[in-house]
Every structure is written in structure tokens, then in C-alpha cells.
Amino acid sequence: MIVEVVTGTDERPEARVVDVDDLSALYLALGAVTDEEAARSLESSGLGRLQDAETAVLDVAALRAAAEPRATAPDWSAQWDRMIVHARSGGRLSDDGANLQVDVESAASA
Template structure:
């Protein structure tokens, strides 16, 4: 799954969740935006926040709420729960398990 924050100089940044059925990876894809714009967009969307240029936090409940309605796999909920359990085991959780640490990468659409 990819949490994208994209927008242009004259656009309001947009947060969207893409690749909702791919639960083998999770990262934050950022378009041509400042760190402040990315952090503000994530916070305004209730999706999380930016820690630094390389790391963000994504809220687990917000991620699920954004992705689950668009999922097509019958076992998606179980696979999502397994992804969160694995993230916890790997030490990628924050905020008492409410958020996940994610890597920041350039957005393909940037």
C-alpha cells in the first residue's frame, strides 16, 4: 500500500491511499512538496504526520478506513491485521500501536 501526498505549487496537497490490495509493503510517497506541506496535509487528512524527510507516521485506523472500502480481496481484513502484527513484531509501531513508521519515497506522479 502507498500513502501518497501529491500536489503542485498552485494546488492544495492531496492525500490518497493507492495499491490497497498490496499488503506486502507500505510507504509514504511524496510529490514535489515541502516537508511542511506534506506534514500539514497528513495531519489535516487525519492520516498521520511527517517525522523528517525520510520517515513518516501513518495512523493505522485512518489507513484502514481509507483502504478497506476499496479492497477487492475477500481476505483483505485478515491480511491487513497480519500486516499490522508483523509491523509490531518488527518494531515499526509508534503511539502505543496506533501508528506505523513508514519510509518516505518520491511519488511516481510527482
């Protein structure tokens, strides 16, 4: 699954969740946007925030709410649960389970 911030309508950056059925990896992909634009788009979408240039913190509930309605994999919920367990074991999930740290990548390499 990819959370991406790209230039959307009217050349305004927008955050969106894509590849919702692939839960083997999760990261933030930035298109041709500045860090400030990416931060603003993530926050206004409710999906999360930039922690720094290499890390974003995503809201787990908002991410699931954005992805699950579009998922088509029959075992999507089980895959989601495995992804969250893996994130917790890797130290990327907050203690309360509300936030998930992900890497930031250029959309060109996504």
C-alpha cells in the same frame, strides 16, 4: 499500500491512500511537494504526520478506514492483520498499536 501526497485539485497538495489491495509494503510517497506541504496534508487528512524527511508516522485506524472500503481482495482483512503483526515484530508499531512508522519515498520511485 501507498499513502501518497501529491498536487491535487487547484494545485493544492492532498494525501490519499492508493494500491489498497497490495499490503506487502506500506510507505509514504511524496510527489512534487515540500516537506511542509506534505506535513500539512498528512495532518489535515488525519492520516498521520511527518517525523522527519525519511520517516512518517501513520494513524493505523485512519489508514484502515481510508483503505478498507475500497479493498477488493477477499482476504484483505487477514492481510491487514498480517501487515500489522509484521510491523509490530519489526518495531514499527507503537506500543499501543495506534501508530505505524513508514519510510518516505519520492513518488517518482514509487
